[in-house]
Amino acid sequence: MGSAVQPDFATVEAVLRDSGALSEPAEIHGEYCGLVCIMGADAAPAWVASVFAETENIAGDGREVLESLATATWNALDQGDMGLELLLPGDDDPLEARAESLGFWCQGFMHGLGAGHEAGAGNPLLAEGITREIITDFSEITRAAFTADETSAEGEAAYVEITEFIRVSVQLAFEELHRVRKSPNDRQHH
Template sequence: MQFRGIMRAQRKLHRRPDRIMEQAIDYDELEAALRRCGSTWEVAQAHGLLCSRLATEGAPAGQAWLDQVLEGVDAGNAARAECEALLIAVHGSSYQQLSERQSAFILMLPDEFAPASTRAEALGHWCEGYLHGLVSGQRNDKVRERLSVEPLADLIKDMLQITRAAADDEGADEETEAAYVELVEYVRVAAQLAFEELADVRDQKRVSGKSPDALH
């Protein structure tokens, strides 16, 4: 599968990690917490949403993201506090990895022991969440303009293509596994590139809001 933005993104962000670092928050742990508290969001989808909001709005987007993922969850729900704590940790680590341009940045997806169909579906959900964040967040005119031209316009089109490919995936052979690994790496690099490309227009918006440490 070919993508318009993949070579451009990999040339600009060529820092492929030497090894996959363990997420500070376990995917299954957070997924279970979201189900216990009654959130309708899945982990991959929520993480994709977070990463796009961080790219367009910076750290202050954290509180709105937290409220959106926990929308409809009773504030008195005992499981909500546990879920909030995990989400705040995800927000802080994701923002740090993106802002410090760490090659350790990885997508929150099921591990390699999950069925291939489950992993492909989660990757599609991650991209859906990311794209939703781009169109639903608080964007100024300069952010909109930047998203409409290369390289970000191409990356957005590619993510749309990935969501469709993930939905249609039915295989579990070596070729499918190799394609999945390539797509995960592409999306990871694309998220880093978008964060960097929007840095100058994003910083103009950071006049109010909460830092990662201020989320509560």
């Protein structure tokens, strides 16, 4: 894959909205990350098609925006330097909205792993080791919520900590699952 700049949350949100897609930006990014952990760079075309499967109206540069997101994500994971940026609302958005998007992101990641797992003929690596722990932890994160009792500083600190945990976990899953990626080209990188 070539180089690309990752589009921001608002750009992806606008593309999805203008196309009539019902998906959440964070969720589709999480889904792609799960798919790419199993399928490698080959995940992008099927992922873009699945995002727009529910609509016939792909807004303007919608396909290119998602392809840029996929390329930037693949490059960050493949470089292995913990450079993955989760597609989440900006820091100016309310904490509750950011936390909800974080839950959607984790939900999408687990869905992507599951879809990639099915396509990969059920490799047992998903049921053991780091990946199993990540799935369990992400499942808990999807159910977590920030309460009104938490101070803003406590909530922000927890959000930053969870976001960093997710970033590192995805990189670890990507590294652990390198043996199950479908593309022979992907296997040559590791």
